[in-house]
Amino acid sequence: MRKKFAVGIDLGATNVKYGLISSDGKVLYGTLQPLPESKNRRRVWEVIHSAMAEVLNRAQSQKRKISHIGIGSPGTVNFLTGKVQGFSPNLPFWIGVNLKQGINRRFPEYEVFADNDANVMALAEYQLGAGRGFKDILCLTLGTGIGGGLILNGKLYRGSRYFGGEFGHMPIRYQGRRCLCGGKGCVEAYASVPALLREIRSLLRRRRDSVLKDWLRGDSKKLTSQLVMEAFKLGDEVATEAVDRLVEALAAGIVGVVNLLNPEAVIIGGGLADSGEVFIKRIRMAVRERGMSSNTRGLKILRAKLGNRAGFIGAALLGWQRGKESQR
Amino acid sequence: MRKKFAVGIDLGATNVKYGLISSDGKVLYGTLQPLPESKNRRRVWEVIHSAMAEVLNRAQSQKRKISHIGIGSPGTVNFLTGKVQGFSPNLPFWIGVNLKQGINRRFPEYEVFADNDANVMALAEYQLGAGRGFKDILCLTLGTGIGGGLILNGKLYRGSRYFGGEFGHMPIRYQGRRCLCGGKGCVEAYASVPALLREIRSLLRRRRDSVLKDWLRGDSKKLTSQLVMEAFKLGDEVATEAVDRLVEALAAGIVGVVNLLNPEAVIIGGGLADSGEVFIKRIRMAVRERGMSSNTRGLKILRAKLGNRAGFIGAALLGWQRGKESQR
Numbered sequence: 001m002r003k004k005f006a007v008g009i010d011l012g013a014t015n016v017k018y019g020l021i022s023s024d025g026k027v028l029y030g031t032l033q034p035l036p037e038s039k040n041r042r043r044v045w046e047v048i049h050s051a052m053a054e055v056l057n058r059a060q061s062q063k064r065k066i067s068h069i070g071i072g073s074p075g076t077v078n079f080l081t082g083k084v085q086g087f088s089p090n091l092p093f094w095i096g097v098n099l100k101q102g103i104n105r106r107f108p109e110y111e112v113f114a115d116n117d118a119n120v121m122a123l124a125e126y127q128l129g130a131g132r133g134f135k136d137i138l139c140l141t142l143g144t145g146i147g148g149g150l151i152l153n154g155k156l157y158r159g160s161r162y163f164g165g166e167f168g169h170m171p172i173r174y175q176g177r178r179c180l181c182g183g184k185g186c187v188e189a190y191a192s193v194p195a196l197l198r199e200i201r202s203l204l205r206r207r208r209d210s211v212l213k214d215w216l217r218g219d220s221k222k223l224t225s226q227l228v229m230e231a232f233k234l235g236d237e238v239a240t241e242a243v244d245r246l247v248e249a250l251a252a253g254i255v256g257v258v259n260l261l262n263p264e265a266v267i268i269g270g271g272l273a274d275s276g277e278v279f280i281k282r283i284r285m286a287v288r289e290r291g292m293s294s295n296t297r298g299l300k301i302l303r304a305k306l307g308n309r310a311g312f313i314g315a316a317l318l319g320w321q322r323g324k325e326s327q328r
Numbered sequence: 329m330r331k332k333f334a335v336g337i338d339l340g341a342t343n344v345k346y347g348l349i350s351s352d353g354k355v356l357y358g359t360l361q362p363l364p365e366s367k368n369r370r371r372v373w374e375v376i377h378s379a380m381a382e383v384l385n386r387a388q389s390q391k392r393k394i395s396h397i398g399i400g401s402p403g404t405v406n407f408l409t410g411k412v413q414g415f416s417p418n419l420p421f422w423i424g425v426n427l428k429q430g431i432n433r434r435f436p437e438y439e440v441f442a443d444n445d446a447n448v449m450a451l452a453e454y455q456l457g458a459g460r461g462f463k464d465i466l467c468l469t470l471g472t473g474i475g476g477g478l479i480l481n482g483k484l485y486r487g488s489r490y491f492g493g494e495f496g497h498m499p500i501r502y503q504g505r506r507c508l509c510g511g512k513g514c515v516e517a518y519a520s521v522p523a524l525l526r527e528i529r530s531l532l533r534r535r536r537d538s539v540l541k542d543w544l545r546g547d548s549k550k551l552t553s554q555l556v557m558e559a560f561k562l563g564d565e566v567a568t569e570a571v572d573r574l575v576e577a578l579a580a581g582i583v584g585v586v587n588l589l590n591p592e593a594v595i596i597g598g599g600l601a602d603s604g605e606v607f608i609k610r611i612r613m614a615v616r617e618r619g620m621s622s623n624t625r626g627l628k629i630l631r632a633k634l635g636n637r638a639g640f641i642g643a644a645l646l647g648w649q650r651g652k653e654s655q656r
Contacts (some may be wrong), residue, residue, distance in 0.1 A: 076622055086622040137486045148588070152480060159590025161462045163622045166587040171618065172502045172513075172582030183583060183618045185500075232382055252502030255511060259474070259494040260488025290499065290511045292412040296405055325354045 005064045005109075007055050008069040009048060010117065010311025013144065015089035015306060016044075018051045020059055021316035023067075025128040029058060031308055042091055049106045054100040054279050056107070068111040070315035072120035078162045080115040086163055089180050098300055099179055113318035115156075117141075118165055120314030121304070125267050127317055129305035138254070139304070140167055143271035146188045152261070156321070168192070172252040185226025190249035192269060193225045199242040200228055210238035229275030243279065251286030258287065259293045262274060269304025277303065333392045334647055335383050335438075337376060337399040337444060338639025341418035342473065344372075345636060346379045346439060348387055349644035351395075353456040358637055362558075369421055377434045384435070396439040398643035399427050400448035406490045410442040414491055417508050418472065441646035445469075446493055448642030449632070450477025451484055453595050453646055457633035463646055465592040466582070467632070468495060469598035474516045480589070484649070496520070500580040518577035521553045521599060527570040538566035557603035571607065579614030586615065586623045597632030605631065 004023040009016060012035075019030030033051050036043050049243030050068070059066055067273035075094055076086030082100030083267060099114035115123075125131040131139065135154045135167060141147040148167025150157040158164050168188035169181045203221060211231050216222050233237035254266055266287075268280060284301040291299075306313060332351040334536075340363075347358030361379050364371050369568060374461060380397070387394055400570030403422055404414030408426030427442035442613050444450075450467035453459040459467065465480045469475040476495025478485040494626050496516035497509045518524060532538060544550050559567035582594055596608060612629045619627075634641060 079375075087620060134488075150588075152485065157480065157589070158405065159623075160592040161590055161622075161626065163620070164588065164590035166590075166620060166623070169587040169620055170584035171500055171580040174500045174577055181587075181620050183587075183620065185580070249502055252499040252513070256498035257588065259497040259511075260478075260492065260585065260588075261485070262489055262492035262494075264488040282353075292415060292491070292494060292497055292509050293488075294509065295487075295494070307519075 004067045004320075006067055006316040007052065007057060007059070007069045008052065008314070008316030009069070010120070010315055011044070011048065011071065011073045011091075012117070012311070016310050017019070017046050018049050018055055019118065019309070019312045019316070020055055020064070021177070021313055023320055024227065025313070025317075027309060028064075028156070029055065029312060030312065032036060039091070044091070044094070044104055048103070052107060052316045056200035064249055066110060068113060068299070068319035069103055069107070070115075070120070070318040071103065071111040072115055072311045072315040073099055074117055076163045076166075077114050077116045077119075077157055079113075079115050080162075082112065087181055095166060115158075115313070116147075116149070116165065117311055118147030118149040119156055119158065120149075120318060121147070121269060121310040122151055122165075122267075122314070123317050123321070124310040124314030125269070125304050126151045128313065129310065130267045130302040134264040134278040134300075136261065137265045137267055138167065138257050138263050139269065140254075142250070142268065142272035143270040144193050146192050147270070154282070166251060167257065170253050170256055172249055172256070187249060187253035191246050191253065196225055196228060196242055196272075197223055198245050199245055200238065203238045203242060206239055207228065209240050211236045212238060224273075224316075225271055229272065229279065233275065233278055244282070247279075247282045247286050251283055251290055254283070254287050254301075255291040258291050259300060262295050263299070265300040265302060267302050267304050269307075269310060273303050274307070329460060332648075333387060333398045334395055334644040335387070336640035336642070337379065337397070338399045338448070338562055338643055338645030339372070339376065339399065339419075340445070340639070341402065344375050344379050345640050346467065347637070347640045347644070348383055353531070353641070353645070355637060355641060356392075357383065357458040367419070367421070369425060369461070372419070372422070373430055376402055376431070378548060379469045380435060380538055383580045394438060396647035397431055397433065397435070398441040398443075398448070398646040400445040400639045400643040401427055401441055402445055404494075405442050405447075407441075407442045407443050407486055408490075410440065410488060415509055418587060426574030428569065434518055439647065442644070443646055444475075444477070444493065445639055446477040447484055448477075448644070448646060449475070449597060449638040450493075450595075451596070451645050451649070452634050452638040452642030453632050454479045456636065456641065458494050458595045458630040459593060462592040462628075464589065465593045465595055466495065466585050466589070467595045467597065468582075470521070470578070470596065470600040471523050471598040474520050475598070478589070479639050495585065495642045498581050498584055500577055502585070515577060515581035519574050519581065524553055524570055524574050524600075525551055527573055528566065531566045531570060535566055539564045540566060540631065552600055554603075557600065557607065559604065561606055572610070575607075575614050577589070579611055579618055582611070582615050582629075583619040586619050586627060590623050591627070593630060595630050595632050597635075600638065602635070
């Protein structure tokens with residue numbers, strides 16, 4: 001059988017990652033183009049189109065036939081129509097965009113598949129990453145926001161109107177903080193990067209000793225989640241306390257899904273997960289402590305394997321899923 | 329085509345409901361037998377076997393051929409093996425029982441299907457009750473405990489090891505009350521009948537005026553959820569405040585599922601739902617207020633239709649589900 005190839009695109013808040021993938025999951029090429037600081041619809045489309053022109057040229061020069069294009073995007077995406085429908089705090093102007101039409105406008109000769117960024121990440125990890133061999137998994141990305149994707153019975157579960165998977169907006173403290181989504185006490189309000197940084201700032205104001213104080217030298221704007229996770233791995237007390245609080249909230253959200261859906265595995269990716277196994281281990285312990293033992297016994301909590309390539313890989317895979325027409 | 333018939337059994341904490349159902353969902357006969365106050369495995373089996381003997385005799389005298397027997401039971405039930413595995417606070421001695429073997433011991437000639445009580449309720453409401461016409465639903469029973477059943481893509485979703493559906497044990501206040509399940513801040517700890525009664529007692533101690541005080545005449549042991557819901561419907565302040573608190577917690581749990589799974593409908597049954605549409609309306613409002621608008625728009629929140637017959641009807645239906653062999 002001749003190999004097939006597809007283009008995968010992962011639109012993020014700061015850049016467009018993309019690449020060329022073969023149907024057996026090999027990444028033949030992968031790169032990114034930054035988005036401009038000041039963004040609007042037109043500018044984002046310019047970057048996407050330029051990225052696509054580049055990768056399609058490359059494929060042509062290598063005589064590789066492209067079977068389709070897949071794109072993962074922030075916001076909730078209607079998989080059938082390609083329209084961005086829901087909540088997209090980092091790219092608010094993107095709501096209402098039609099991803100399929102936007103791509104076909106410049107490149108009418110290709111079939112286009114479009115889905116939510118966390119969904120395509122889940123698909124990639126399921127087929128080629130940490131989720132291989134499982135049939136029921138929850139995939140999370142921990143970053144500025146918290147994204148979720150569900151594989152149930154071996155298929156991406158999108159919900160009745162394609163708005164499923166919003167793990168970040170499950171309430172874990174029902175009388176708690178207001179969330180941008182309109183809800184209250186969502187996981188995202190306690191376990192995202194902004195929540196972590198807020199916690200650190202508040203602890204630093206109250207306490208004296210932390211390696212973070214030395215690193216920041218009074219400029220708290222320099223604080224990043226990478227620095228916090230470095231300090232956490234060194235055993236810094238302030239960082240450890242803040243990470244433990246984040247883990248407690250995150251674990252409660254995971255336990256909600258584990259008790260409700262009894263998945264085989266939870267796969268954790270995104271910026272915070274990059275800090276490594278120590279962090280995942282804490283999550284694992286907190287979930288075991290709180291979850292129903294029937295549901296946590298045998299449950300795997302694993303770090304995502306594909307890193308920041310998961311998005312464009314999963315986007316390319318959208319066109320090769322079994323029974324893709326009937327999926328919801 | 330000749331009609332087929334099945335026996336359905338619904339084991340509860342205080343009685344065994346059972347009946348004879350035709351494959352097109354008609355209840356030809358339905359009744360119950362109480363369980364003794366002091367219960368153990370042997371006594372529960374005696375009641376189940378006596379109920380089955382009665383209904384099978386009746387079917388025989390009417391010359392109706394029984395195609396199978398279905399049973400819904402508290403605890404998490406392994407659908408394949410028939411074993412009660414998980415958490416069962418109301419019938420703790422029941423864990424470890426094998427439902428299929430227990431029935432076949434006395435009635436070896438029938439194929440037996442067994443599942444969790446909330447799952448069979450969900451199946452009945454989906455096929456014959458308030459869930460007809462939807463493909464993705466969450467079914468809840470509000471009582472001493474809070475049970476949950478999920479229909480996803482038109483099929484009962486059981487999870488990877490049959491422990492799915494535990495809506496009552498999703499954390500909604502992650503630093504909150506300890507729950508019997510080992511977790512913290514579960515929906516059940518805030519939205520079950522015991523939680524409601526505790527709230528009422530605490531309010532009555534602090535306030536003077538409530539119709540409940542007149543009804544109870546100082547004997548707070550007489551307090552029941554029925555009385556509370558009566559007072560709530562009369563507009564009693566104490567009852568309204570307690571019900572509103574319960575609704576707030578329950579709605580947070582529902583929002584978690586709605587944001588995660590984007591179902592078409594949530595169906596609410598069990599003792600508390602019997603109090604009627606006013607109560608359901610409050611839940612509907614609270615869910616709309618907190619949920620992501622993309623996911624609550626078009627969402628139906630409905631009262632269960634089959635009442636306390638849903639359990640044995642759904643149990644009988646277990647044997648007639650499409651593709652039942654491969655279901656998990």
